Amino acid sequence: MPFSTDTQGREEAIIELFRATFTASEGAGEGALIGDLVRNLLASTAQPDRFVFTAEEEGAIIGGILCSRLTYEQDQRTVFVLAPVAVATDQQGKGIGQRLLTHGLATLRSAGVDIAMTYGDPGYYAKVGFKPISEADAPAPFTLQQPEGWLAQSLTDRAMTALKGPSRCVQALNDPVFW
Template identity: 50%
Template sequence: MKFFENASGRESDICKLFGNVFAEAEGAEEGKLIGQLSRDLLRETASGDLHTFYAIDKENVVAAIMFSRMVFNQDDRDVFVLGPVAVATARQGEGIGQSLISFGLKTLAQAGVEVALTYGDPKFYSRVGFKPITEEDVAAPFKLQYPFGWLGQSLTATPLTSIKGSSRCVTAMGKPIYW
């Protein structure tokens, strides 16, 4: 298995993976929603504001993750939010998700990204360095439906401190339903 950055040439496989995995995990509607989110992210996001990583095994895309930029109006740190994240249903539980996320975080850190955020299950994401944060310390772009799923980590030697100001995500992520 090999990990790659940049979706170019694999866009359709990556979006299909997101649609299928979420349909199988959470139902047809969620599959459609997350499939569309991945297409919107790839189509609408400036290249400097999106990092896509994926895993290939025997010519097939078996996992994919996306990080998109978040901007805070009183803090100039370089911040990216992770999501969506998907591992092919038949390949879950093999460690692929954790390995691909770790690969992505390391690549972002090397590129100078200072903070990674995500919004998901703390039990899973704590395995790749994420810790709970509050909306007071790090504003979310929309009021969170599940504040306990708001997570962050520093990608530098300095521990994560409060990020000042209100936040803005990329256009594709700018729908309350994702938060």
């Protein structure tokens, strides 16, 4: 399956993937919220602070991950948060999400990212190496509504150890509604 990091001219297709997928899984309100989040992430996040990974089939975008920088000013390590993640509703359950996550994590590792974080279902993300972490050990930018979904993994040979807060996310995610 082809993967891409190219967003130029494909922004609307990426936004629509997220809007439609989250509308199908969590309703129109959540679909609009996540679609707007992806629009803002693409428009307002400078290149060194973000990665976008898409999976394609016959020219159509069927999966996507947006990754953005999480800054811990008192910690030297480079941290990115993978969110949101979507696989088109009619393509789910075929392993596309796991392959796309594995590809994204490998690319982040090659780019020198030390730690990947995400915020979602621990059972699903455990399949690609994420483990739960407490807000004490990795302070989030806002108090989490679902702290059990705060997950991390080291992308280096060094074990995951506590990150010293506070942390700061990119502007598009800088709203407690996402946390």
